[in-house]
Each structure stands twice: as structure tokens, then as C-alpha cells.
Amino acid sequence: MEVTIGSLVTGFSERQAAVKDELRNNAQRDPSGFLEEAIPVINSGADHGARRYLVHLLMKQGQLLEYLVDPALCNVREAKTLAKSLQELGFPLETPLDERLGAALRETGAQAGIIRILDLLSSLSLSTIILQVQEELMAYPDLTVRSKAALEIVRFGKSTAWVAHLLLRGDARVQANAVEALWQSSDQNLRPVLLIAGRSPHNRVAANALLGLYKHGSLDSIPLLLRMAADPDSTRKASALWAIGETGDPRFLPYLAGQFLTAEGKEKQRIVRALSRIRTSIRAADETEAVRVTLLDAQIRSDGSRRITAALYSRGEDLSSLQATRFAMWEADELITDYSTRCVASPPLLILGFAAPRFMSTANLYGQAVTQALNGLADLKRAEDPFRLERYVLIDGPDDGDMPLSHLRRPEPRPLSSHRTVHRGFLTDPEFIRKIIGDPGPRDAAGRDVAEAIEKIVDLTVRLSGPRHIFVFFDPADTSERSLARFAKSLRSEAVTLHGFAPESENDYSKLRDVCVANAGGTFQSAPLERLPQLLAETYLGLFHRYEILYRTESARTEAATCQLRIRTPSGSGEARVECIPSQNRAHQNTASQNTACQN
Numbered sequence: 001m002e003v004t005i006g007s008l009v010t011g012f013s014e015r016q017a018a019v020k021d022e023l024r025n026n027a028q029r030d031p032s033g034f035l036e037e038a039i040p041v042i043n044s045g046a047d048h049g050a051r052r053y054l055v056h057l058l059m060k061q062g063q064l065l066e067y068l069v070d071p072a073l074c075n076v077r078e079a080k081t082l083a084k085s086l087q088e089l090g091f092p093l094e095t096p097l098d099e100r101l102g103a104a105l106r107e108t109g110a111q112a113g114i115i116r117i118l119d120l121l122s123s124l125s126l127s128t129i130i131l132q133v134q135e136e137l138m139a140y141p142d143l144t145v146r147s148k149a150a151l152e153i154v155r156f157g158k159s160t161a162w163v164a165h166l167l168l169r170g171d172a173r174v175q176a177n178a179v180e181a182l183w184q185s186s187d188q189n190l191r192p193v194l195l196i197a198g199r200s201p202h203n204r205v206a207a208n209a210l211l212g213l214y215k216h217g218s219l220d221s222i223p224l225l226l227r228m229a230a231d232p233d234s235t236r237k238a239s240a241l242w243a244i245g246e247t248g249d250p251r252f253l254p255y256l257a258g259q260f261l262t263a264e265g266k267e268k269q270r271i272v273r274a275l276s277r278i279r280t281s282i283r284a285a286d287e288t289e290a291v292r293v294t295l296l297d298a299q300i301r302s303d304g305s306r307r308i309t310a311a312l313y314s315r316g317e318d319l320s321s322l323q324a325t326r327f328a329m330w331e332a333d334e335l336i337t338d339y340s341t342r343c344v345a346s347p348p349l350l351i352l353g354f355a356a357p358r359f360m361s362t363a364n365l366y367g368q369a370v371t372q373a374l375n376g377l378a379d380l381k382r383a384e385d386p387f388r389l390e391r392y393v394l395i396d397g398p399d400d401g402d403m404p405l406s407h408l409r410r411p412e413p414r415p416l417s418s419h420r421t422v423h424r425g426f427l428t429d430p431e432f433i434r435k436i437i438g439d440p441g442p443r444d445a446a447g448r449d450v451a452e453a454i455e456k457i458v459d460l461t462v463r464l465s466g467p468r469h470i471f472v473f474f475d476p477a478d479t480s481e482r483s484l485a486r487f488a489k490s491l492r493s494e495a496v497t498l499h500g501f502a503p504e505s506e507n508d509y510s511k512l513r514d515v516c517v518a519n520a521g522g523t524f525q526s527a528p529l530e531r532l533p534q535l536l537a538e539t540y541l542g543l544f545h546r547y548e549i550l551y552r553t554e555s556a557r558t559e560a561a562t563c564q565l566r567i568r569t570p571s572g573s574g575e576a577r578v579e580c581i582p583s584q585n586r587a588h589q590n591t592a593s594q595n596t597a598c599q600n
Helices: 005-010 016-029 031-042 048-060 064-069 076-088 094-105 111-123 127-132 134-139 143-156 160-167 172-184 190-198 203-215 221-229 234-247 250-260 265-286 365-380 414-422 430-438 450-461 481-492 510-516 529-541 583-588
Strands: 292-300 306-313 327-331 339-345 351-357 387-392 468-473 496-503 523-527 546-551 561-569 572-582 596-599
Touching: 005 016, 005 031, 005 048, 016 031, 016 048, 031 048, 031 064, 031 076, 048 064, 064 076, 064 094, 064 111, 076 111, 094 111, 094 127, 111 127, 111 143, 127 134, 127 143, 134 143, 143 160, 143 172, 160 172, 160 190, 172 190, 172 203, 190 203, 203 221, 203 234, 221 234, 221 250, 234 250, 234 265, 250 265, 250 327, 250 561, 265 572, 292 529, 292 561, 306 561, 306 572, 327 339, 327 546, 351 365, 351 450, 365 430, 365 468, 365 496, 365 529, 387 430, 387 450, 414 430, 450 468, 450 481, 450 496, 468 529, 481 510, 496 510, 496 529, 510 523, 523 529
Parallel strands: 292 572, 351 387, 351 468, 468 496, 496 523
Antiparallel strands: 292 306, 292 596, 306 546, 327 561, 339 546, 561 572
């Protein structure tokens, strides 16, 4: 064809009749050449009407369906791409594929075509056709067809009970594919079936089952995979090494590295492949958003078990339902396999109030630390969490001069004012939050003391529904009993959690601490100014995606120990070095010094 189909369809909308005539003539003159040239155009973003007409011509000649279902004419990737294009163009394939599958099942030697049709039906979400002929598929004399059918039937319709039935009879390849289909299953009863399959004498069935257990977060999978990898049977060892590589889990790296030193021949090659898969997974995770791990508590209990409480943070990622297999731990180079994890706190919304002194000078070191801490929190905060900042006047703060206080107020910028109105007096946009942090506002808008600022926040937070947390930067000079009594009274009947911060000094903060921790979850921390930003961030991050990790070691020693904790999420990874302290010694530890953040 001298004129290409691509050039013809470019002007399709302007001269439809002429283009249709020329396309029709080309199709009649050279059917096979027309088919070869038309398919890339059908799959392209060319004129919709032109693409539909090309499909119409090919359907009329009976070429298109044959092209899709005959593996000799195109590969499966090309067939799936074309089938999806036809579906998007409005050409239903359900009936013709159903008819072709029924005809193929009545033939012998049609296994290649049957498998192609099953691939197409799966990619087009036409699984009902597969389920309608499942008995014929499972009775077909070719093993490849039966194993492929088992994969699709379990994936789209059959329960784990059907897989359990297959495990009692049938070929190992059919069983292996049926077990593989359970990897994506949401059936709550699959764990017993996978455990049974994991004990299969057939290496593929067992490896698929253990990998399925891992994918569903079952911790049983880890020691079982390691045990299978140590099997003297070379085929079972090979399948276990493949499954370990498929997990992409770095906890297996030390084991694989140790095995590599003594392995030979094909076994060494399999170990290298597994190492490569895991390292590729690690590199991919390292290129994404790092997971910040904030350690809140780490203790060794009297029975020798360890308890770690850690909060996880990754920007924009929900980490409230991580599987236990997402956590890995080592203690004294021992891989921990006896452990459990649970998310103990993951509120969808936190209402955040902040009370801070109204510093009049940018040279004030405490003021600089508070500003840095609040700006850091603006970078971390979740988009949904509403934010309210109230200032209070320092006892020894400078005056604003002779200007009347009424003249100190200035109108708030319209975008900021509108944002406050929409969010009922609160801010959620980090840009607006930073503006408020950087502007102390007029003196007459600030609370007369810290108690008044806290009272205002308490009154404002009642407007919203959700857990309320107030973060207060205290002025060391304003810790009088009268002030303490006032805001203690305002908090007494409120479900508000108070988090107090103060610069390290010679002041006695004991009464202030008592007031802060009076309500459940309350905290108080005094520290050098340079640590305030870190403490504020850790306190905030500790309020959500908080996990409790319990584990045991083989030795069960009760003295202090160091645990290396690594966490992988769908979007990134993080790690932390955890110093576990015997529970009887914790009373002697400074609470503030126990908070540690580690970012990958």
C-alpha cells in the first residue's frame, strides 16, 4: 500500500466517505498486509471513528478474532493490548470468545488456543465465562490446560475449600497453580489450607503455599521457608530459595549470604538470584519516601520477652494496617521469628491546639526554638488535622510602646480569613500555618497568661469532633500555683490531652508536670532549646500509627539488649536501633531521653 493507513485516518473526520472507500479497497486488495498495518492504529490514540471503522473492516473479513486467539499470529501481550482496545471502542468480545472457547474444548490438540482464550478472558474481566465451563476445563486431557484453568478458576470464583479438595488428588502442577491463585484471595479461611499445602511433598506446591502465607502476613511463613531452604532435597531447596527471593524481604539477606559461602554450582546461582531480587526490592524502597520510626518505649519484661512501642510516619501513607511480615528484628545478630505486632492507635483525625509565648524579639533563643519546632510540625502534619495557635503574653515581656492597643490590630488577609471560616476557626493548610507562626500578632489578641491561652483553645476545640491534644510551650517564669490551678481547672472536665514543653532550667517543674500528666496520655518534657523541635515532632508523631511489638529470643535474657528494627511499607522503609531496658530499671530513666527518632 503506497498510502499508509496512519496517514489516511489523519484526515478521517474531514473526508469520511473518501477515506472509508480507500480503506475498504486496501483491505480487499491485501488482507494480511491491511491487518498488520491496522492493528497499531487501532491501539493508538488516532481518531475514534477511524479506529472503529478499521475494526469493522477486520471483523467483516473474519481476521480479527483469529488474530487474537491464535498464538502463532501474535504473542499474549499483543493480544491483550488489542483486546482491551476493542473493548474500549465498544466492540464486545464476550460472545465470540465464549463460542471459540466452547469449540476449542471439544477439540483435541487445541490447548494453545484454549490457554490464549483464558488469558484474554482474564485480562478483560470476563471470568464468568471461565466459571461456566470449569468442569470441561478441569476434565480436558491436557495438563497445561488443567493447571491454567485451576489458576483462573480459584482466582475468580472458587473458595479455599475447592483448593483443599484439589490437594487430595490431581497433578502437582494443577495443585501449585491453584495454591498460587490464593495469593490474591481475601478468603478468611485460607491459612489452614496454605499450611496443609506447605507440607506437600511436591516442591512447587509447598513453595507457593509458603509464599502465599508470607504474602498474607503469616509469621509462620518465615521459619517454614528457612526450614524448607535447609532441606537436603535439591528441588525443595531450589523452590524455597525462589520463594525467599520473591518476598523481597531483607531479613533473609544474612541467611542467604551465609549459605553463599558454602554453596556450589546451581545452588550458588539460585542464591545469587534470590539475593539480587531482595536487593532490587531494597533499592526500590530506598528511592521512595522514607518511613520515620519514633520509638516511644522499649522494655524487657520479667519473663524475658521484649515490648517495643513505636510510631510510624510516611508522608501521605496510611500505615494503620501493616502486616506482621512488614516488621523485621534482629538481636545480637539473631533473626527474631517469634513475635507479634498490632496497631494500638491510629486516629483518622487529631485536633491540635498550640499555646506559645508572644515573643517580641526575634533574637529570643526560646522564641527561635519554638518557631523552629512549630514550622517543623507544619511540614509533618497530616492534611486532615486542624491546627490552632494561641499566643500568651510573657510576664517580663516588653511593651508595644505608646501606641493605643486598639490601633495594633490589622485586618487578616482575605485568603487566610476565608480559610479560617471554612475550617471553623482552624487551619489545615501548611502555608497559612507558617504565616501564623511567623507573625506574633497584636498584643491585645494574646492571652494575658498561659492559662487564658489554654482556656481559649479548650473552648475552640469543642467545635470539632475527634481526639483533642494541646501542646503548650511554657514560660519558666510563669509557673505560679495560681496559673497552674486555673488551667488545671479548665482541663479537669474536658477530654483533652496536654503535652507540655519547657526549656531546661533550674526551675522546679514538678507541679507543672503533675498538671500535664493528670489527663490520660498527657506528657511534660523539659530539655535544652536545641532539642525542642525534635521533642515536639516526636510527641506529635507518637499519636498515630502507633504499634506494639512483642518478641522473644531463644536465650530470653533479662539484661539490657539492643534490637535492630526494620520496617517495610508498600511505599518505603525505615529502621531504628532500639535499646531495650529491663522493666524494673525504667523508673530510673528520664522519660525525655527515651524518645528517639530514626529515619532511613
